[in-house]
Amino acid sequence: MSAQKGLNLTLKIWRQKNNKTKGQFETYKISDVSTDSSFLEMLDMLNENLINEGQEAIAFDHDCREGICGMCSLYINGRPHGPDTGITTCQLHMRMFKDGETIHIEPWRSAAFPIIKDLVVDRSAFDRVMAAGGFISVNTSGNTLDANAILVPKEDADNAMDAAACIGCGACVATCKNGAASLFVGAKVSQFALLPQGRVEAKRRVLNMVKAMDEEGFGNCSNTGACEVECPKGISLEVIARMNREYFSASLDQG
Amino acid sequence: MSKLDSKIPAGPLADKWKNHKDHMNLVSPNNRDKIDIIVVGTGLAGGSAAATLAEQGYNVKAFCYQDSPRRAHSIAAQGGINAAKNYQGDGDSTYRLFYDTIKGGDYRSREANVYRLAEVSASIIDQCVAQGVPFGREYGGQLDNRSFGGVQVKRTFYAKGQTGQQLLLGAYSAVSRQIGKGRIKMYNRHEMLDLVIVDGKARGIIARNLVTGEIERHSAHAVVIASGGYGNVYFLSTNAMGSNVSAAWKIHKKGAYFANPCYVQIHPTCIPVHGTAQSKLTLMSESLRNSGRIWVPKNIEDAVAIREGKLRPENIAQENRDYYLERRYPAFGNLVPRDVASRAAKERCDAGYGIENNDTHEGVYLDFSTEIQKKGKEAAIEKNIHNPTDQQIYDLGKAWIEEKYGNLFVMYEKITADNPYVTPMKIYPAVHYTMGGVWVDYNLQSTIPGCFVIGEANFSDHGANRLGASALMQGLADGYFVLPYTIADYLSADIRTGEIPTNSPAFDAAEKEIKDKVNFFMTNNGKHSVDYFHKKLGHIMWNKVGMGRTPEGLQEAIKEIEEVRKEFWADVRVPGDANGMNMELEKAFRVADFLELGQLMAKDALAREESCGGHFRWDHATPEGEAERDDENFKYVAAWEYQGDDINQETMHKEDLIYENIEVKTRSYK
Ligand SMILES: Cc1cc2nc3c(=O)[nH]c(=O)nc-3n(C[C@H](O)[C@H](O)[C@H](O)COP(=O)(O)OP(=O)(O)OC[C@H]3O[C@@H](n4cnc5c(N)ncnc54)[C@H](O)[C@@H]3O)c2cc1C
Ligand code: SF4
Ligand code: FES
Numbered sequence: 052m053s054a055q056k057g058l059n060l061t062l063k064i065w066r067q068k069n070n071k072t073k074g075q076f077e078t079y080k081i082s083d084v085s086t087d088s089s090f091l092e093m094l095d096m097l098n099e100n101l102i103n104e105g106q107e108a109i110a111f112d113h114d115c116r117e118g119i120c121g122m123c124s125l126y127i128n129g130r131p132h133g134p135d136t137g138i139t140t141c142q143l144h145m146r147m148f149k150d151g152e153t154i155h156i157e158p159w160r161s162a163a164f165p166i167i168k169d170l171v172v173d174r175s176a177f178d179r180v181m182a183a184g185g186f187i188s189v190n191t192s193g194n195t196l197d198a199n200a201i202l203v204p205k206e207d208a209d210n211a212m213d214a215a216a217c218i219g220c221g222a223c224v225a226t227c228k229n230g231a232a233s234l235f236v237g238a239k240v241s242q243f244a245l246l247p248q249g250r251v252e253a254k255r256r257v258l259n260m261v262k263a264m265d266e267e268g269f270g271n272c273s274n275t276g277a278c279e280v281e282c283p284k285g286i287s288l289e290v291i292a293r294m295n296r297e298y299f300s301a302s303l304d305q306g
Numbered sequence: 307m308s309k310l311d312s313k314i315p316a317g318p319l320a321d322k323w324k325n326h327k328d329h330m331n332l333v334s335p336n337n338r339d340k341i342d343i344i345v346v347g348t349g350l351a352g353g354s355a356a357a358t359l360a361e362q363g364y365n366v367k368a369f370c371y372q373d374s375p376r377r378a379h380s381i382a383a384q385g386g387i388n389a390a391k392n393y394q395g396d397g398d399s400t401y402r403l404f405y406d407t408i409k410g411g412d413y414r415s416r417e418a419n420v421y422r423l424a425e426v427s428a429s430i431i432d433q434c435v436a437q438g439v440p441f442g443r444e445y446g447g448q449l450d451n452r453s454f455g456g457v458q459v460k461r462t463f464y465a466k467g468q469t470g471q472q473l474l475l476g477a478y479s480a481v482s483r484q485i486g487k488g489r490i491k492m493y494n495r496h497e498m499l500d501l502v503i504v505d506g507k508a509r510g511i512i513a514r515n516l517v518t519g520e521i522e523r524h525s526a527h528a529v530v531i532a533s534g535g536y537g538n539v540y541f542l543s544t545n546a547m548g549s550n551v552s553a554a555w556k557i558h559k560k561g562a563y564f565a566n567p568c569y570v571q572i573h574p575t576c577i578p579v580h581g582t583a584q585s586k587l588t589l590m591s592e593s594l595r596n597s598g599r600i601w602v603p604k605n606i607e608d609a610v611a612i613r614e615g616k617l618r619p620e621n622i623a624q625e626n627r628d629y630y631l632e633r634r635y636p637a638f639g640n641l642v643p644r645d646v647a648s649r650a651a652k653e654r655c656d657a658g659y660g661i662e663n664n665d666t667h668e669g670v671y672l673d674f675s676t677e678i679q680k681k682g683k684e685a686a687i688e689k690n691i692h693n694p695t696d697q698q699i700y701d702l703g704k705a706w707i708e709e710k711y712g713n714l715f716v717m718y719e720k721i722t723a724d725n726p727y728v729t730p731m732k733i734y735p736a737v738h739y740t741m742g743g744v745w746v747d748y749n750l751q752s753t754i755p756g757c758f759v760i761g762e763a764n765f766s767d768h769g770a771n772r773l774g775a776s777a778l779m780q781g782l783a784d785g786y787f788v789l790p791y792t793i794a795d796y797l798s799a800d801i802r803t804g805e806i807p808t809n810s811p812a813f814d815a816a817e818k819e820i821k822d823k824v825n826f827f828m829t830n831n832g833k834h835s836v837d838y839f840h841k842k843l844g845h846i847m848w849n850k851v852g853m854g855r856t857p858e859g860l861q862e863a864i865k866e867i868e869e870v871r872k873e874f875w876a877d878v879r880v881p882g883d884a885n886g887m888n889m890e891l892e893k894a895f896r897v898a899d900f901l902e903l904g905q906l907m908a909k910d911a912l913a914r915e916e917s918c919g920g921h922f923r924w925d926h927a928t929p930e931g932e933a934e935r936d937d938e939n940f941k942y943v944a945a946w947e948y949q950g951d952d953i954n955q956e957t958m959h960k961e962d963l964i965y966e967n968i969e970v971k972t973r974s975y976k
Contacts, residue, residue: 068886102881103835114372114377114547118717120546171887174373182485186479190361192361193429195432198391198431204443215440215475216466
């Protein structure tokens with residue numbers, strides 16, 4: 052392609068065999084990276100080179116490569132999902148980088164997300180928080196009301212959708228100096244709090260989810276707002292405020 | 307003897323499912339916790355099945371290779387989910403959805419299954435809304451609908467451009483609820499590597515823990531495979547990188563028939579390939595075809611100038627644009643079904659009118675300028691703006707598009723660095739969805755007793771072509787509303803069996819086979835990475851088992867794939883360690899299976915001497931280049947039986963497709 056440029060880059064990548072051993076940065080060189088490639092395609096290229104040299108490939112998480120599954124992570128040059136905003140690592144393209152640049156690549160670092168290998172971390176704490184209450188207790192029997200029997204104002208449905216757009220990637224936790232999960236949990240609580248279906252058990256839900264979040268070792272939210280800046284799906288701090296309101300009113304009731 | 311008994315219940319079409327449910331055996335609630343069920347896959351199909359089975363009281367063990375059920379490939383579906391609700395009052399009904407699906411599938415699906423799908427579709431929407439899925443709504447608070455390719459009613463429900471995500475998160479929340487209750491034991495980062503059969507029945511699986519590398523045995527009274535489609539056999543596709551055929555292929559090797567492997571859907575609206583380092587293709591939702599017009603330059607000089615960067619598409623006058631879908635198919639225009647739209651794009655690019663600046667010239671335009679104008683004018687009237695300026699019209703129109711498809715436009719711009727509000731999107735067909743899959747009967751059971759297959763992994767509902775927004779519908783129909791009934795009928799014989807031991811010879815043998823294979827990969831020390839072979843395979847598949855197939859090409863493909871297979875086993879290199887996370891090892895197992903399946907796909911495509919749906923044979927085309935079906939000789943499902951290592955020896959069983967309620971017609975969208 053005509054517009055395509057080949058970049059030569061130096062990569063400093065965190066390597067760690069497993070969660071029992073210590074890790075360290077290793078330096079790799081890569082040349083002729085197309086500016087049309089995605090960041091993960093650049094890593095594929097590097098891995099191909101490593102395998103051809105008989106070395107072990109670098110482990111990193113990814114699946115959809117469309118910015119929707121939330122599987123990719125990577126802390127790139129000190130920012131979760133790298134220098135672009137509003138996207139995940141798989142949607143980051145090499146045209147964001149300059150020829151000759153050195154790029155630092157690290158895993159998410161947070162007490163609640165232990166490292167499994169190289170750049171892969173364990174985010175199952177999110178699943179456990181969900182199992183503690185991130186649902187509406189409706190049986191999957193098919194005997195529910197006709198869908199249009201529950202009217203939902205368009206604004207509420209749209210706001211619920213905005214909150215529900217969270218992909219559970221964990222960038223918010225990774226960027227937070229306290230390692231808080233408030234944006235993630237706030238998003239789920241907000242989605243259900245905005246819908247009539249979710250209201251019935253709203254109190255129980257928020258109490259259980261917040262309790263589980265604390266037990267998983269996530270830090271406390273000090274409203275710094277770094278999470279909102281790095282969230283690839285534009286989840287807004289409002290969801291944390293809504294979660295806090297829900298939580299306080301539920302605790303008062305309980306008290 | 308053929309084992310192909312479709313078990314379609316007797317009686318009138320509209321009563322079959324009800325009658326069947328009324329007469330099936332049940333497992334009473336107090337006996338259900340004596341029964342274990344393994345569900346492989348937690349996408350829409352597996353997730354909804356796991357949640358429902360757990361809720362009914364069975365012990366469910368669910369597996370997925372990702373770190374969480376929420377990441378299954380279903381999450382990526384953009385456009386929407388169909389259901390015959392007739393909320394728009396435009397004449398939709400169960401029958402019409404059934405009819406459109408059969409016709410859309412080019413009369414190669416099973417009537418009774420499709421009718422049932424249409425019948426339960428309405429309940430899916432009720433269920434999902436109750437779970438808190440935030441579908442798009444009208445100002446009055448009611449659900450909104452859009453229309454999708456191949457149909458003339460608005461029956462598609464959507465949640466912005468993230469419908470699959472929201473439906474999957476709904477199923478995942480139902481799964482989470484059951485995990486919290488201890489009813490589902492979830493095995494994340496686990497990959498099923500084999501099926502274990504004891505006394506002729508599926509009784510468990512061998513799985514690899516992808517974190518520790520341990521090979522594990524898991525037993526159950528029945529095994530449900532919900533592992534998705536096999537489009538990644540082409541290497542480049544819209545599928546998630548980890549999507550694979552292994553679970554389905556492993557049960558095939560243990561006796562399950564594999565049906566219609568050559569039916570692959572090529573999706574018309576993907577972003578074209580940019581270069582050799584490309585790892586996957588990105589879909590632009592088909593819903594865009596509701597608002598976009600597809601064209602290429604009418605004059606070949608313009609196409610050349612565009613490719614050379616000397617001309618911008620915005621600067622080509624209306625009369626010099628060839629809106630080839632509107633020209634060829636006036637009744638449906640830009641909304642023809644996917645196979646028709648894809649082939650038409652290929653035809654134009656093959657003729658030299660493609661606009662992409664690379665070796666292949668593969669690319670056409672999807673243009674929103676007409677819609678921006680139209681919606682802008684409408685909005686101006688609504689807002690009481692008389693004599694709006696061009697800029698006002700554009701701004702209002704753009705706002706409308708943004709509201710409807712904004713996230714897709716952002717995604718497109720991130721990938722291509724082009725602003726699609728100004729410059730038309732570049733699109734080209736890409737491998738997307740596989741209609742073939744494991745053969746199942748009406749109860750969704752494979753030819754192995756106790757082994758059920760649901761969602762994209764089975765073959766049953768879409769025929770040779772899948773209409774938009776009906777895969778999500780099928781996944782959830784199978785998981786929430788069909789399998790939980792039909793599996794009970796099978797399990798009712800198992801309430802006294804007790805726990806299935808994992809120390810039997812069948813488990814020993816299956817485990818040994820897998821461990822040997824792991825050892826092989828780790829010590830083979832060949833020259834090439836797994837991807838090297840996968841890309842080679844993909845190249846053969848795309849060129850010779852792709853959008854247009856010829857007998858010669860298919861014969862060549864069969865031979866070439868066999869060579870790549872041999873080379874793979876001689877020369878693959880898997881670095882690292884098996885006792886821990888090793889993603890190259892994971893890929894090696896998957897690609898080994900793709901190589902065998904690829905060969906079978908070519909063999910199936912060669913045997914099907916007709917064109918239908920996604921399977922287009924150049925030697926079976928009308929003079930105008932349309933697909934020529936042969937109902938007389940090919941109105942059947944081809945179900946292949948494994949016969950050992952040599953894929954060429956697989957034998958075909960035929961299930962005749964009988965249409966009692968629908969007249970089989972030539973499919974025309976003119
Ligand atoms: C980009 C895109 C857009 C789409 N848009 C639409 C749309 O708008 N409307 C529509 O109806 N359809 C759409 N589809 C199709 C639809 O999304 C899929 O057909 C459907 O989601 C498949 O669901 P599934 O549950 O069968 O499989 P999947 O969602 O693929 O789930 C497979 C599961 O199996 C697991 N798995 C696989 N192999 C193994 C193994 N060996 N061991 C353990 N676990 C395993 C995976 O971990 C995963 O959990 C789209 C598809 C794509 C790719
Ligand atoms: S809130 Fe944003 S950053 Fe946090 S998990 Fe969700 S999508 Fe990721
Ligand atoms: S790989 Fe799915 S969001 Fe990046």
